[in-house]
Amino acid sequence: MLYSASYPYALRASQCQGDPYWFVWRQIKWLAIGLAAMMFAAKVDYAIWRKLAVPLWGLAFVLLVAVLIPGVGYRINGARRWLPPGFQPSELSKLAVIVGLAWCLERWQKEAEGISFLNILRLKQRFSHLLRGFAVPMLTMGLVSVLILAEPDVGTSVLVGVVGFCVMLTAGVRWWLLTPCYGGAAYGVYQYLVHDPVRWERIIAFTNLEKYKDGAGLQQYQAMLAFGSGGLWGVGLGHSRAKELYLPLASSDFIAPIIGEEWGLVGMLGLLLAFAVLVALGIHVARHARDPFGSLLAIGVVSLIGFQALINLAVVTAWMPNKGMPLPFISYGGSNLCVLLCSAGILMSVARHAGAPEPMWAMSARKVEFG
Numbered sequence: 475m476l477y478s479a480s481y482p483y484a485l486r487a488s489q490c491q492g493d494p495y496w497f498v499w500r501q502i503k504w505l506a507i508g509l510a511a512m513m514f515a516a517k518v519d520y521a522i523w524r525k526l527a528v529p530l531w532g533l534a535f536v537l538l539v540a541v542l543i544p545g546v547g548y549r550i551n552g553a554r555r556w557l558p559p560g561f562q563p564s565e566l567s568k569l570a571v572i573v574g575l576a577w578c579l580e581r582w583q584k585e586a587e588g589i590s591f592l593n594i595l596r597l598k599q600r601f602s603h604l605l606r607g608f609a610v611p612m613l614t615m616g617l618v619s620v621l622i623l624a625e626p627d628v629g630t631s632v633l634v635g636v637v638g639f640c641v642m643l644t645a646g647v648r649w650w651l652l653t654p655c656y657g658g659a660a661y662g663v664y665q666y667l668v669h670d671p672v673r674w675e676r677i678i679a680f681t682n683l684e685k686y687k688d689g690a691g692l693q694q695y696q697a698m699l700a701f702g703s704g705g706l707w708g709v710g711l712g713h714s715r716a717k718e719l720y721l722p723l724a725s726s727d728f729i730a731p732i733i734g735e736e737w738g739l740v741g742m743l744g745l746l747l748a749f750a751v752l753v754a755l756g757i758h759v760a761r762h763a764r765d766p767f768g769s770l771l772a773i774g775v776v777s778l779i780g781f782q783a784l785i786n787l788a789v790v791t792a793w794m795p796n797k798g799m800p801l802p803f804i805s806y807g808g809s810n811l812c813v814l815l816c817s818a819g820i821l822m823s824v825a826r827h828a829g830a831p832e833p834m835w836a837m838s839a840r841k842v843e844f845g
Contacts, residue, residue: 476501476806478711479732480725482718497725497806504808508815515819519827520768523820527577531614534570537563538621552672555625564630565809567618569817571634572641572774574614579645580767582611608651611642619659628663628673629797633781635659640777641770644760680795690796693728696721697790700731701742708738725806727798730790746787749802753780759825768824775817 541547679691700716756776
């Protein structure tokens with residue numbers, strides 16, 4: 475599908491030098507890296523990510539700061555999101571937040587087990603419980619989200635927040651603590667969008683695609699036409715008309731309409747079923763994980779894949795305002811593909827070690843950490 479959606483643009487673009495496989499070759503290189511990362515993550519015991527949680531989060535934080543520095547990160551289409559050779563730190567930060575939250579919240583759960591009801595009533599114990607079980611995880615996620623928002627990348631920042639919400643709620647963080655924080659964050663994002671003419675125009679266009687079909691609403695309007703052209707069975711692989719002249723850059727965030735046009739409603743339902751099965755299996759893995767750390771890792775990974783797919787499909791079907799978000803495993807984009815494959819490897823590792831005892835080195839490390 476990537477080749478089918480990308481070759482018309484590759485033939486016209488000067489940087490592709492007339493090579494119809496230009497996007498495919500670049501994606502294959504990233505795919506090789508991602509598959510290696512996935513196999514490594516699936517093979518090793520996921521307990522190793524406990525030791526890597528802090529260094530991984532620190533690396534993601536440093537790279538997110540670096541990408542904002544002129545001369546280090548480079549700007550494309552008004553956003554500064556890339557480091558040479560085309561790597562997006564915001565993609566790595568998604569995995570870093572999941573691992574960091576799982577590590578923080580498991581430690582909090584272990585410490586909470588030793589706190590009695592009478593102790594929790596004491597001010598010092600109550601403050602410590604609130605700090606470790608809520609403030610630190612929120613800070614772990616919030617700092618990353620703010621840096622991503624500064625790029626600017628509103629969609630990824632929101633996605634990180636949603637994934638963090640799922641992980642924290644699963645860990646037992648009270649909803650009445652999360653609700654005001656997320657309400658305040660939502661208001662802040664709203665104010666940011668109101669004062670950003672480009673992104674606010676996309677929201678206005680979303681309310682009337684027919685009026686803005688030649689401007690800010692072009693992609694979503696043409697995506698709807700592509701879905702309609704596909705009908706039930708589609709026009710056939712490679713025969714999409716939208717990718718030729720009407721839908722710009724169809725190989726990235728708007729590859730789903732090309733799937734819908736070439737494979738029809740049946741193909742799109744198959745795609746939805748594939749993601750639904752993946753999410754269901756991920757939740758099953760989380761429920762049967764060996765320990766809370768594995769369960770939280772699995773919930774984080776399945777939330778990342780599920781919500782990213784949901785946002786992408788909601789945008790291309792005009793259920794949400796236009797926001798660039800790749801379709802997991804399918805859209806063109808090396809950084810996203812590598813991180814998602816590595817995350818899938820972690821999910822496999824959690825599944826492989828379900829119900830198995832922890833290795834001795836991991837148990838020893840936890841004794842040192844928790845005292």
